Amino acid sequence: MRRVVVNRVLLGAVGVVLLGVGVLVLAGGFDLYRRLGVSPPQWWPWTSPDQPVVSARTRGRWVDSTWWWPTVIGGLAVLMAGMAWWLVAQLRRTGLSSIAVPTPGVSGLRLRVGARALEEAMETGTAVLPEVERAGIRLVRAPRHPRLRGAVRLTPGGDPAGLVAHFEDGPRADACRSLGLPELPADLRIRVLQAAPAEPRHRRPRRRRRRSRVV
Structure with a gap:
């Protein structure tokens, strides 16, 4: 049961990310921002069909950094290892059909x-x-x-x-x-299972009896 829940969570998260990226790419590729009269922010990626996925300025900015390639290679290696582990876990079934x-x-x-x-x-x-x-x-x-x-x-x-x-x-x-x-x-x-604790009974305050005075 736990494997099913983990699979659904992972597939749902990956699906949401891919859906968001796909919507952004399609919106820029079909020039929907201009047609709908929407002005996206300046930092918004893929705003027009002529705009590349990664601009030359961005490529030059990050590639010149010394940490860029080790980070990219390390991240891709971790991603591939995680995907391989997930695939092996799916193929390895402990149950019997x-x-x-x-x-x-x-x-x-x-x-x-x-x-x-x-x-x-x-x-x-x-x-x-x-x-x-x-x-x-x-x-x-x-x-x-x-x-x-x-x-x-x-x-x-x-x-x-x-x-x-x-x-x-x-x-x-x-x-x-x-x-x-x-x-x-x-x-x-x-x-x-443990029995539920009994609720304490609230005692009613005692009323003081009034003594009648005989005059």
Whole structure:
């Protein structure tokens, strides 16, 4: 889930930057400022079709500086390294799309089960307990057999030991039988929510009783 959020943020930021640069270039290339009667600031880039992207004055000003080329080369190197890291992170998937199921006694038959369907079934089986507020199960790659990674959130006062016993005898055992595996290692993270503190009761001030005087 975190990878999806990071990808959306990065793609959104890159898209906004590219969209802004493209709008500026198109506005200057189609001479929209003159046609619309808009006077952009003097420092505004690309105001006319005849204006280059980088003026000769700007090129000469920065190129003559000693820090220009090291900064440009270093910045491009960091950008390329970041893009390469992001690409490798996308190609490296820890999750499984499907799992092969053995078919003993039937030759030439290959049967595969969708990993997401199995994960949803295990999540539903785990969330049967009334004290389970939320459950998330994922099948990840492992050297020998697939591995389970789960995160379960219990309501205040929940029993983690009871949840583990239910998970071992229920969803995990059913998954092992469905996949035909002798064992299915699992990493289960359990979080018990804390009860909300009770609001202090405000005591009403006592009213003093007036004593009646007998004259």
